[in-house]
Amino acid sequence: MTKTTFITHDFMLHNEVARTLYHEYAKSQPIFDFHNHLSPKDIAEDRQFENITQLWIEGDHYKWRAMRANGIDEKYISGDASDYEKFLKWATTIPYTLRNPLYHWTHLELKNYFGVEELLNEETADGIYHHCNALLKKPEFSVRNLLYKMNVKMVGTTDDPTDDLYYHKQLQEENFDIAVLPSFRPDKVTEIEKGSLFVQWVQKLEKIVNFEIKSFENLIQALQLRHDYFHENGCRISDHGHNNFYAEIYTETEINAILQKGLNTEDLTVLEINKYKSAVLFELSVMNHKRSWTQQFHVGAIRNNNSKMMQLHGSDQGFDSLGDLNMANAMSTFFDKLNLNNTLTKTIVYNLNPKDSEMFASMVANFNDGSIAGKMQYGAAWWFLDQKDGIENQLNVLSNFGLLSRFVGMLTDSRSFLSFSRHEYFRRILCNTLGDEVEKGELPNDMKLIGNLVKAICFENAKGYFNISVKE
CATH class of the missing domain: 1.10.2020.10 (uronate isomerase, domain 2, chain A)
Incomplete structure (x- = not known):
């Protein structure tokens, strides 16, 4: 084939320092992809x-x-x-x-x-x-060899609490040398506004835990059993995708009444829905803390905007967009309540609307307590922001409001086994950003210092932060 590509050896590396940082420090680092939507079945069966x-x-x-x-x-x-x-x-x-x-x-x-x-x-x-x-x-x-080709050491899939984790267990029994671990994604239990779809999900959960869910206490008990099951099967990360944070004041009596209405597919007010979500997310966060898991909050999308296409093709078909909600007060109240109860675990937050970037980064920094380096993280550029401008902006915001040196780095958030090239994309942008500032005299021309920072962001920070063993 004729070589006409622009993807050269020094693609996106616009100065000598950037080229040194990428080729000598970043390029060879393994990949720790702690959040994606890859199929564990495809990996287990080596599709x-x-x-x-x-x-x-x-x-x-x-x-x-x-x-x-x-x-x-x-x-x-x-x-x-x-x-x-x-x-x-x-x-x-x-x-x-x-x-x-x-x-x-x-x-x-x-x-x-x-x-x-x-x-x-x-x-x-x-x-x-x-x-x-x-x-x-x-x-x-084959799928496994595609992972090997990109030097992937950890794959964190996204899994519903009702999943039996069959393929994860198969991979662990086989002692597969790439860590393929589940992540707990309990969004469906919070979606009480979806009526019959919510009821169907609860009924599925009932069958798995083998008891009826008639109260909020029953629901949390069932979720705790699934949380325990996931932990036993290697899960150390939860993930929560919502259009906002929820921190309404509520009583258990109120939540029981709201749950009963939801199970009967009765109409709910916005306040009732938000109170229910607040209660469930608080209890899930307590579980995460108890197990010393890391919890992730992907917040700010408006999903399935095109109702016509939703009816024709279902959800998750590419009709989602940036949201435009005010989240600061709810975010503050949510994390403060957990902190007051001594139940705030390691947390990563991702925003979708760039107007919220500085707020997110400054807000999570309020709740660092010196117990864990980088405990509260402003996460990588997500979804629509996962591009050159978005990545550069995320690096700048994180640096301005926190510690870039403690950043756990990039993830694919992808459903494709070819998307690990996004780690290379990120690493080139990272090295070019740092190299540019070294060239300008804004950072010291100390390759060991800056190079070690690059290595940490590319792999070492994530490995230590999530406390997940990988084979190197």
């Missing part, structure tokens, strides 16, 4: 993908949004077109993604995994499709 579309485009909401914006019919996105046709439509979209992070990610992934150094477009699509598919048939392109 061999049939083609590049199934591996790369299927389920990728970022790509789907770009294709829709480019006028591609839904048939070629989530519809019944062939995998080859879907790939061709994606390839024709790529030239129109210039300056979108997808353009960078696409060519990084093609180069890192498949050695493709051509630009993807309508003319090159057929050759690239068949080249990648031929490689995917080889044993070294």
Whole structure:
């Protein structure tokens, strides 16, 4: 294939110090990907993908949004077109993604995994499709070998409390040499406003714990049993995705009444919904503290905005966006209540609207107590902010309001086994940011000092913070 790529050895590294930091300190660091949406089943079964579309485009909401914006019919996105046709439509979209992070990610992934150094477009699509598919048939392109290829040491999946963790247990029994651990994602128990969907989830939980949930006490007891089960199976991280923080004042009597209304699919007021969410999230946070887990809060998305597409295709189809809520007071009250009760565990917060970045970073810093370095973390650029400007802004905000040196670094938050190139993307941006300031004389020209900072952010901080053993 003709080399026409712009992804060079020094891609995004615009000064000599940046190049030294990346090539000598960042590039070789293992990957500790503590939050993603990868399938543990695919890892346990060492799936061999049939083609590049199934591996790369299927389920990728970022790509789907770009294709829709480019006028591609839904048939070629989530519809019944062939995998080859879907790939061709994606390839024709790529030239129109210039300056979108997808353009960078696409060519990084093609180069890192498949050695493709051509630009993807309508003319090159057929050759690239068949080249990648031929490689995917080889044993070294199975899911596990894709993880090995990128030097991944830890994969933190996202799992509902009702999950049996069958594939996680299988991997642990096998003593697989990459740590593939579940994360506790109990969002559905908080979604009382969803009526029958909430009731169905509670009924599923009842079957697993083998008792009826008739009260809030029953509900928390059931969640505690699942929390214990996850801990026994290696879980050390919880994750909570909400459009806001919830910190309403409530009594147990109120919450019991609200829960009964929810179980009967009766209409609830906004205040009742928020009181219920406040109570559940507080109790879950207490559980996290008891087990010394790290809890993550991904806050600020408005999901499923397009109700027509929601009805046609279901949720999580790429119709989500930034929210615009005022969160400071609720966030303060929520963490303060936990802190007053001595039940505030290690916490990472992620915001989606850039207007909230400084507030989030300054707020969590209020609750550091000297017990753990970096206990309260302002997390990596998330979702729509996971691009060059967003990453640079997150690094700057974290540095201005906290300690960059204690940052646990990047994560993919992805459903694709090719997305580990985003760690490289982040590392190049990190090294360029630091290198630029060294060149300007704003940081000392001490490669050991700055280099050790880079190594810590890329891998070592996360390894220590989550207290999860990995094989190196």
